[in-house]
Amino acid sequence: MTSTTVKRHHGLVRLAHWLNAVFLLGMIASGLQIYVAYSHFGLRDRPLALPNPLDGAAIPEWARLGGWLAGGLNWHFALAWPFVITGLVYVGFLALSGQWRSLLFRPRDLGPAVQMQLYYLRLRQDHPPQGKHNALQKSAYTFIVGLGAIAALSGFAIYRPVQLGWLTTLLGGYELARYWHFVTVWLFVAFTLLHVALVFLVDPSSMRAIITGWYRGRFPSHD
Amino acid sequence: MTDRPVGLTRRDLLRLGLVAAPASLAACGWTGGPLLEPKLRAFSRINDWLGEKVLLSPARLAKQHPLSARTDPANFPAYSIAFNRTRKFPAPDVPASWTLQVGGLVRKPLRLTREVIETLPRVTYTVKHYCVEGWTAIATWAGVPLSAIAAMVEPTADARYLRFDSFDAGYYNGWDLKSAMHPQTILAYGFNDRRLMMSHGAPLRLYSPIKLGYKLTKYLTGMTFTRERPGGYWEDQGYPWFGGV
Numbered sequence: 064m065t066s067t068t069v070k071r072h073h074g075l076v077r078l079a080h081w082l083n084a085v086f087l088l089g090m091i092a093s094g095l096q097i098y099v100a101y102s103h104f105g106l107r108d109r110p111l112a113l114p115n116p117l118d119g120a121a122i123p124e125w126a127r128l129g130g131w132l133a134g135g136l137n138w139h140f141a142l143a144w145p146f147v148i149t150g151l152v153y154v155g156f157l158a159l160s161g162q163w164r165s166l167l168f169r170p171r172d173l174g175p176a177v178q179m180q181l182y183y184l185r186l187r188q189d190h191p192p193q194g195k196h197n198a199l200q201k202s203a204y205t206f207i208v209g210l211g212a213i214a215a216l217s218g219f220a221i222y223r224p225v226q227l228g229w230l231t232t233l234l235g236g237y238e239l240a241r242y243w244h245f246v247t248v249w250l251f252v253a254f255t256l257l258h259v260a261l262v263f264l265v266d267p268s269s270m271r272a273i274i275t276g277w278y279r280g281r282f283p284s285h286d
Numbered sequence: 287m288t289d290r291p292v293g294l295t296r297r298d299l300l301r302l303g304l305v306a307a308p309a310s311l312a313a314c315g316w317t318g319g320p321l322l323e324p325k326l327r328a329f330s331r332i333n334d335w336l337g338e339k340v341l342l343s344p345a346r347l348a349k350q351h352p353l354s355a356r357t358d359p360a361n362f363p364a365y366s367i368a369f370n371r372t373r374k375f376p377a378p379d380v381p382a383s384w385t386l387q388v389g390g391l392v393r394k395p396l397r398l399t400r401e402v403i404e405t406l407p408r409v410t411y412t413v414k415h416y417c418v419e420g421w422t423a424i425a426t427w428a429g430v431p432l433s434a435i436a437a438m439v440e441p442t443a444d445a446r447y448l449r450f451d452s453f454d455a456g457y458y459n460g461w462d463l464k465s466a467m468h469p470q471t472i473l474a475y476g477f478n479d480r481r482l483m484m485s486h487g488a489p490l491r492l493y494s495p496i497k498l499g500y501k502l503t504k505y506l507t508g509m510t511f512t513r514e515r516p517g518g519y520w521e522d523q524g525y526p527w528f529g530g531v
Contacts, residue, residue: 225349
């Protein structure tokens with residue numbers, strides 16, 4: 064283990080990360096409160112022919128925020144703005160600082176991503192060389208920012224299906240947009256579980272880095 | 287893999303806990319409590335403002351659907367406060383003498399009978415209905431544009447809102463004038479080519495494809511132009527006031 068300590072995350076990135084974690088948790092919990100008011104997709108007499116294992120499901124109370132539909136709506140529409148603003152500040156910072164280079168998954172990361180996958184599958188012995196993040200991490204962090212954008216856009220599409228009709232149409236109409244909005248929830252949940260599991264399984268030092276900004280672990284390279 | 291010390295200090299765990307504790311506390315069907323709930327409602331006023339001033343375009347019309355897209359009327363939920371309590375749809379005390387009273391900050395207050403209302407300009411459209419719960423349904427509505435009634439009563443310059451009253455157990459609503467004057471906002475007396483049924487708010491109800499269902503007061507008795515923002519049956523209990531779509 065190396066003893067090199069490197070500055071890894073800018074204060075703004077760390078702040079955005081943790082604010083986002085809280086806002087996203089609130090958005091999901093209040094969103095589930097809203098979902099239970101009508102736990103189906105499609106027009107009243109024309110259900111969408113798309114899979115929904117939670118059709119008609121009673122979401123447990125511990126997973127909901129708001130107490131009742133109005134409470135869920137008020138939480139959701141209040142948290143939506145800081146959630147969107149945090150996302151925009153984060154992406155804006157990455158774009159302006161040039162730090163997007165170590166996070167954005169590009170075509171040239173495809174080969175290294177396959178090598179990382181082989182390593183995780185124990186089909187390759189040594190850890191492939193990497194910069195600040197490996198190619199699989201880049202794919203995950205690119206995916207999650209895109210998912211955030213889709214969650215926000217599909218949210219606006221069902222918030223104002225008439226006034227923002229162009230956006231709603233782009234997503235296939237109100238009923239489909241509401242479905243995509245719900246799908247993003249489970250992708251966020253799956254991502255978060257994997258994200259946290261990998262932190263502890265692969266590189267626990269990264270937890271300290273996202274809190275204090277300083278990284279002292281196996282992958283000190285900073286590209 | 288070799289054993290590595292876990293890269294977390296006790297202080298780090300403490301900091302993580304500071305973030306996680308309030309977050310996990312929040313997710314328990316919590317309205318926000320006496321401290322936060324009023325703040326959430328206050329924030330909702332900002333969304334009301336955005337809804338009216340930024341998101342609502344008076345010229346943008348809701349899409350019309352073909353008659354074949356209509357939802358089977360049996361699947362179009364009908365609901366009323368009185369019905370929820372008594373299993374009986376409300377009816378005017380003396381149905382034959384029902385009138386709509388239009389007043390408040392207007393130059394020429396009016397009392398309109400259904401016969402007179404049905405001679406006024408008629409708008410018919412087949413549109414999608416959006417319920418705050420998340421369901422949608424399509425139906426044809428026919429009625430008089432609210433703007434036509436407003437032109438008859440001549441609201442004064444200080445009129446900023448409209449209050450709609452009903453004979454449904456005190457149900458009422460407040461609207462911004464911009465939404466009320468939208469060309470698709472009507473006082474409806476027709477539903478799917480027929481006379482409006484009792485279950486959908488007969489003899490006259492408010493309808494507009496630019497608002498959520500709970501803003502569309504059924505069983506109308508009156509319409510009042512006001513300076514102060516009226517509340518509403520559900521809005522007073524915490525539902526967003528603007529309720530636009």
